Amino acid sequence: MSGRRVLVVEDERTIAESVAARLRAEGFSVDIAGDGPGAVEAARVHQPDVVVLDVMLPGFDGLEVCRRIQADRPVPVLMLTARDDETDLLVGLAVGADDYLTKPFSLRELAARVHALLRRVDRAVSATQHTLRVGDLEINQAERRVRRSGVEAHLTPTEFDLLVHFAGRPRTVLPRERLVADVWGWADSAGARTVDSHVKALRRKLGADLIRTVHGVGYALEVGA
Template identity: 85%
Template sequence: MTGSTGTSPARRVLVVEDERTIAEAVAARLRAEGFEVALAADGPGAVEAARRIRPDAVVLDVMLPGFDGLEVCRRIQAERPVPVLMLTARDDETDLLVGLAVGADDYLTKPFSMRELTARVHALLRRASRVPAPEPDLLRLGDLEINVAERRVHRAGREAHLTPTEFDLLVHLAARPRTVLPRERLLADVWGWADASGTRTVDSHIKGLRRKLGADLIRTVHGVGYALEVAR
């Protein structure tokens, strides 16, 4: 069993799901992994629960009564950054991009295995607690400026508002300009995943960066990965 040991406090996970059978199954599996679990079944209840219990991670369904998971994610991230795993019944790329844009870190499409879900939650928490490798306080590459200390990004003088994961991915690419980084390596280094099952997560975050910073900034090497391209 993977969970808290000794006197370390259990990590708290908020599960937001209006289908009771799914919610209880997810909660039971996460508790078996050593987590404390709280449940919410609608949008307003999820925001109130996040404010009250201050979870270490949130498992969040997109389709909810009250208001949807995208709005829940937007509101809880505005109050306090927290890793979010979104659950969606549709493998719709637009929904996924919107979810990532409002602050979700990862997603799973229903139906999913409980083993996969718990692996993703563990990976999110490992990444959130990891001490980042030291980077220069300021990265300047052509017209791209990344203030690592302040977590702010400008291109051609205009500020781009990135999600926490988009920022971490951009810094990782910018620290190795023109170097092609495989998706699997990005998953391991940025997300903390030990396997390559989430390459679409990388692709979706790259699309978010291109949308905010320009399509010319990141080069795709088909079948391999991505490289940050800057003017010489």
């Protein structure tokens, strides 16, 4: 991961410096921003490979920062929340966050999550560069663009990776635990809510009939062949 750039957005200077120090020790180049407008400008100037983003910020909050950053270019975002609030989590994922950590968190866990985000990006780049077609769904992996019935949808990096995973196994029921392991790279099932939220986002952007829920198990892509 050496040479990769991380933007840390956190208004509490002590936390920001601690996070930056740990990530630099892991080999990353790190930039820090302390408010909403500064974060958007730093993302534009530095073009980070991943953003660690606190929800509560002066100027405007992390949700708006995430929305503006993702509108400019898709970039993996790890969101930091002050409490385990499901509403904040769902809104954060809806505007383009890929993962989240609840404060207080360990620096070791944060570094592991950043590495996992970048591994997912690297896997996607190194994957076979071709277009997947499943029914009226067209996924251009080289350009990371998605169309359904000819209409393009803007997906976050993780939404795209999750959709590709489903499209490679149409109609196959995939347990949440397997999705957490294969797409997010997590070894446990703690990310079930994250999976649910990303599936909701895919349905919202590409159609409610896109993915079938198998209660108590997981999900299956249901686009006709």
